[in-house]
Amino acid sequence: MHNMPKKYYALFTLPTIIAFAIAFLIPFLFGIYLSFTNFRTVTDTTWVGFSNYIRAFTGDNNFVHALWFTVRFAIVSLILINLVAFTLALLLTGGVKGTNFFRTIFFMPNLIGGIVLGYIWQLIINGILLNFGVDLTYSATYGFWGLVVLMNWQQAGYMMVIYIAAIQSIPTEMVEAAKIDGANGWQIIRNITIPMVMPAITICTFLTLTNSFKLFDQNLALTAGAPARESAMLALDIYTTFYGRVGYEGVGQAKAVVFSIIVAIIVILQMRLTRTREVER
Amino acid sequence: MNTKNKIQNTISFAALFLLAAYTLAPILIVFMNSFKGRFFISDAPFELPTSETFVGIKNYFSGIEKTGFIKAFGYSLFITVFSVATVVFFTSMTAWAITRVKSKLSSFIYYMLVFSMIIPFQMVMFTMSKMANILHLDNPLGIIVLYLGFGAGLSVFIFSGFVKSIPLEIEEAAMMDGCNPLQLYFLVVFPVLQPVTVTVAILNTMWIWNDYLLPYLVIGNNYKTIPIAVQYLQGGYGSRDMGAMMACLVMAIIPIIIFYFTSQKSIIKGVTAGAVKG
Structure with missing residues (x-):
C-alpha cells in the first residue's frame, strides 16, 4: 500500500508493541544482562562476567545431566512419535471404515494440558510399576520411559494429522500407475509415499524436536525430576535452579541463555532446510 | 485381490x-478411579470400584473444596476468553499494518516478533514476572497484557501470511470510496481474515487454557487457574489426596472434551495450519 498516515500506523501497531516490550523484549534483554551478574532481586546486581556460565556447567552435574537427558529423550521420542504417527496415517488413508472417528480419538490427547497429562500417566505408570514393587521415583530410567510414553500418547495424533494431509495430497494417478506396473504395498510406500511426504517429515521432525527440548509441564507433573534431580530435563532444571535455591538466580539465568541458544539453533536449522526444499520445488 | x-x-x-x-x-481409568475412596486408588488403579471402595461423588466435593476448583474454572475461563479476544483483535491489526506498509520499521517489528517465537519461556520467566509485579499486572486483568505480548509472535506471523494472500484491489477500491484506514480495516479487511482468525483463536485458546508456568509465577499466589489448582493438590509426595486429584483431573478434562467435540473440525484444521506455518 498505501501511504498510511503515521497516527493510524501507530494506532494499529502500538498496543501490540507495548505489550510485546513488557512481556518479552525488556525481560529478554534484561535477562541477558542478569546472566552476567549475581542477583537476588532485579535491582541489586553485581557484574560477575562469565562466572555464572562456568558455574552452570561445572558447579554441579545437574545442567550437563539435564542436557544429556533431554538430548536422549528428544532423539528417542523423535523416532517413536514419527513412526507411530506415520503408521497411523497410513492405516487411516487406506480406506478403512470409521476413519473420521479414529482420527478424532487419536487427536484428542493433544488438547489436554501438560500438567493434567502428567498426573494421568503418573497414575497409570505407577499402577503398572506397582507389580514390580517400585514406582516412578525409584529410578530416572522409569521417568525417562514414562515421559516417552506420555509424549507419544499426546503428540502422535497431532503429527498423524499432518501426515494424513500430506498423504492425501499425493496424486492418485501416481499410485495407480505404480500398481499397474506391479508394485506391491511396501514398494509403493518406499518409492512413492515417503518421498512425496518429505516436507511433512521435515516439519514433524522439527516439531517433535523443539517440543521435546522445551518440555516442562509434563516433566514437572510426572516426576518433578525425581529421584533427586535425575529425571529433570533442561527447562525443569532451569526452573529448579531459579526457584529451588537461593543465590543461584544468576546461574539459572545463564542456563536459560544457553537453553535459548540451543533451541534457536534447532529452529534456524529447520527454517534453512524447509526453505532450500521450497526453492528446489 | x-x-x-x-x-x-x-x-x-x-x-x-x-x-x-x-x-x-x-x-x-482416571474417570473410574475418581469414584473410589482416596486410599483405594494408588494401590489398585486398574480395579473397578466395588461396594467397599465406591464413594460416589464425594471426591468431587473434596476436590472442589481443597483447590477452590469452581473459582479456578472461573479464572481460567476469564483469562482465556479475554486474552484470546485481545490477542486476535490487536495482533490482526498489527499484522495488517506492518504487511501493507512496507518500511524498515515494519520489517523490524515483524522480525522481532518472529524472533520471540523461538525463545523458550524459561529465558524470560524470572524477569517477566518481576516486570509484571512492578507494573501491577499480577492480576487476571493484567495477565491479558502479558499474553498479548508473549502471544504476538505466532499470531502476527500467521495473520501476516494470510494478509499477503489478499488481493490489494479490494482495499484500493475501498480507499477510493473514501474509507480511512480504521474503516478500511474493520469493514473490509477484518471480515476477510475470518478463516485465519479462527485458527489464531484456537491456537491461543489451547495454549492459554492449558498454560501453567506463566500464570503460576505471575498470579499463582492469589489466583489459581485450573492447571495451578491441579498442581497445588500435589503437595508433598505421599500426603496428597488421590481421590480429590482424580476428581480434579476429570473436571479439568471435561471442558476440553466439550470444546473439542463442538468444534472438532476447525480445531484439527487450525492446529495443523498453525503447525505447518510455524
Missing part, C-alpha cells in the same frame, strides 16, 4: 480399534 484387500482392511481396522482403546484407556 478383493479378498486380500478385505483381509487387509480387517487387520487395519482391528489395529486401529486397539490403538483407539489404548488412547482412551488412561482417561477412562
Whole structure:
C-alpha cells in the first residue's frame, strides 16, 4: 500500500508493541544482562562476567545431566512419535471404515494440558510399576520411559494429522500407475509415499524436536525430576535452579541463555532446510 | 485381490480399534478411579470400584473444596476468553499494518516478533514476572497484557501470511470510496481474515487454557487457574489426596472434551495450519 498516515500506523501497531516490550523484549534483554551478574532481586546486581556460565556447567552435574537427558529423550521420542504417527496415517488413508472417528480419538490427547497429562500417566505408570514393587521415583530410567510414553500418547495424533494431509495430497494417478506396473504395498510406500511426504517429515521432525527440548509441564507433573534431580530435563532444571535455591538466580539465568541458544539453533536449522526444499520445488 | 484387500482392511481396522482403546484407556481409568475412596486408588488403579471402595461423588466435593476448583474454572475461563479476544483483535491489526506498509520499521517489528517465537519461556520467566509485579499486572486483568505480548509472535506471523494472500484491489477500491484506514480495516479487511482468525483463536485458546508456568509465577499466589489448582493438590509426595486429584483431573478434562467435540473440525484444521506455518 498505501501511504498510511503515521497516527493510524501507530494506532494499529502500538498496543501490540507495548505489550510485546513488557512481556518479552525488556525481560529478554534484561535477562541477558542478569546472566552476567549475581542477583537476588532485579535491582541489586553485581557484574560477575562469565562466572555464572562456568558455574552452570561445572558447579554441579545437574545442567550437563539435564542436557544429556533431554538430548536422549528428544532423539528417542523423535523416532517413536514419527513412526507411530506415520503408521497411523497410513492405516487411516487406506480406506478403512470409521476413519473420521479414529482420527478424532487419536487427536484428542493433544488438547489436554501438560500438567493434567502428567498426573494421568503418573497414575497409570505407577499402577503398572506397582507389580514390580517400585514406582516412578525409584529410578530416572522409569521417568525417562514414562515421559516417552506420555509424549507419544499426546503428540502422535497431532503429527498423524499432518501426515494424513500430506498423504492425501499425493496424486492418485501416481499410485495407480505404480500398481499397474506391479508394485506391491511396501514398494509403493518406499518409492512413492515417503518421498512425496518429505516436507511433512521435515516439519514433524522439527516439531517433535523443539517440543521435546522445551518440555516442562509434563516433566514437572510426572516426576518433578525425581529421584533427586535425575529425571529433570533442561527447562525443569532451569526452573529448579531459579526457584529451588537461593543465590543461584544468576546461574539459572545463564542456563536459560544457553537453553535459548540451543533451541534457536534447532529452529534456524529447520527454517534453512524447509526453505532450500521450497526453492528446489 | 478383493479378498486380500478385505483381509487387509480387517487387520487395519482391528489395529486401529486397539490403538483407539489404548488412547482412551488412561482417561477412562482416571474417570473410574475418581469414584473410589482416596486410599483405594494408588494401590489398585486398574480395579473397578466395588461396594467397599465406591464413594460416589464425594471426591468431587473434596476436590472442589481443597483447590477452590469452581473459582479456578472461573479464572481460567476469564483469562482465556479475554486474552484470546485481545490477542486476535490487536495482533490482526498489527499484522495488517506492518504487511501493507512496507518500511524498515515494519520489517523490524515483524522480525522481532518472529524472533520471540523461538525463545523458550524459561529465558524470560524470572524477569517477566518481576516486570509484571512492578507494573501491577499480577492480576487476571493484567495477565491479558502479558499474553498479548508473549502471544504476538505466532499470531502476527500467521495473520501476516494470510494478509499477503489478499488481493490489494479490494482495499484500493475501498480507499477510493473514501474509507480511512480504521474503516478500511474493520469493514473490509477484518471480515476477510475470518478463516485465519479462527485458527489464531484456537491456537491461543489451547495454549492459554492449558498454560501453567506463566500464570503460576505471575498470579499463582492469589489466583489459581485450573492447571495451578491441579498442581497445588500435589503437595508433598505421599500426603496428597488421590481421590480429590482424580476428581480434579476429570473436571479439568471435561471442558476440553466439550470444546473439542463442538468444534472438532476447525480445531484439527487450525492446529495443523498453525503447525505447518510455524
